[in-house]
Amino acid sequence: MTAPSDPPADRMNILIGISGGIACYKVATLVSRLAQTGHDVTCAMTDSATRFVTPLTFETLSGNTVYTSLWQHGRYSYAQHIELARWADRVLVAPATANIIAKVTHGICDDLLSTILCAVPQSTPRFAAPAMNADMLANPAVQKNISALQDELGYTLIGPDSGWQACRTSGAGRMSEPDELYDTITK
Numbered sequence: 728m729t730a731p732s733d734p735p736a737d738r739m740n741i742l743i744g745i746s747g748g749i750a751c752y753k754v755a756t757l758v759s760r761l762a763q764t765g766h767d768v769t770c771a772m773t774d775s776a777t778r779f780v781t782p783l784t785f786e787t788l789s790g791n792t793v794y795t796s797l798w799q800h801g802r803y804s805y806a807q808h809i810e811l812a813r814w815a816d817r818v819l820v821a822p823a824t825a826n827i828i829a830k831v832t833h834g835i836c837d838d839l840l841s842t843i844l845c846a847v848p849q850s851t852p853r854f855a856a857p858a859m860n861a862d863m864l865a866n867p868a869v870q871k872n873i874s875a876l877q878d879e880l881g882y883t884l885i886g887p888d889s890g891w892q893a894c895r896t897s898g899a900g901r902m903s904e905p906d907e908l909y910d911t912i913t914k
Contacts, residue, residue: 740767741912742815742847744840745785747775749893750822750858750902755780757821757905759788766913770794771811771840773827797839808839812846817912820844821885822858822902823876825869831882832875849881854912857887861898885911 741761745754761768768789772782782793797808812818820827820840827840836842847853855876863869864887876882886903 737913738765738767739816739913740769740814742811742818742843743768743770743785744818744820744827744844745770745772745776745780746820746822746824746827746840747773747779748822748824748858748902749779750856751776751779753902753905754821755784755788757908758785760905760909761913762789764913767791769811769814771843773838773840775824775826794839797842799839808842809846812843812851813848815847815851817852817854818844818847819854819856819885819908819912820882821854821856821908823855824857825859825863825866825872828855828857828869828872828876832872832880852912853880853882854885854908855882856885856902856908857900858902859887859900860892860894861896861900864900883911 745751758768769791770785770789771794777795782795786793830841831844834845836845877884885908888901888903889899890901891897892901
């Protein structure tokens with residue numbers, strides 16, 4: 728494995744958008760692996776996401792500031808949502824909840840993450856890892872939004888998989904594993 732001090736020739740700036748679902752815990756493994764292999768990783772979290780895993784976890788693993796508010800100062804002193812969107816070579820939304828998928832597909836910009844995602848240039852590769860209960864995933868409105876995310880907005884979907892869910896059932900909607908996310912966004 729490459730040490731962080733020796734960035735790979737294909738080093739990328741990767742923005743991870745973390746929305747509020749229990750699958751947030753899997754994203755910590757992904758962020759750690761990306762940083763360990765020399766990629767520059769920055770995370771933007773919804774308020775709901777911070778209730779599952781703290782920003783400090785992702786800040787420690789990535790070595791970078793974690794953004795949680797439109798009003799937070801960090802790397803940029805102006806139009807931070809625009810600059811973060813332009814900075815990224817790749818964008819991954821994980822977990823991509825029904826809520827954030829709906830916001831993105833309908834252009835709703837009411838928090839930092841949805842605002843950044845609206846500003847990401849269409850030429851930037853964008854990925855989403857859906858994660859939700861099987862019944863939510865089967866909802867026709869959610870299916871319509873997922874189709875729009877992929878077909879109209881050009882996001883590459885990673886998963887969802889089937890398996891055990893936090894609601895104590897098994898079914899479709901489980902977020903893909905960190906290895907699959909890593910392999911997909913870094914190729």
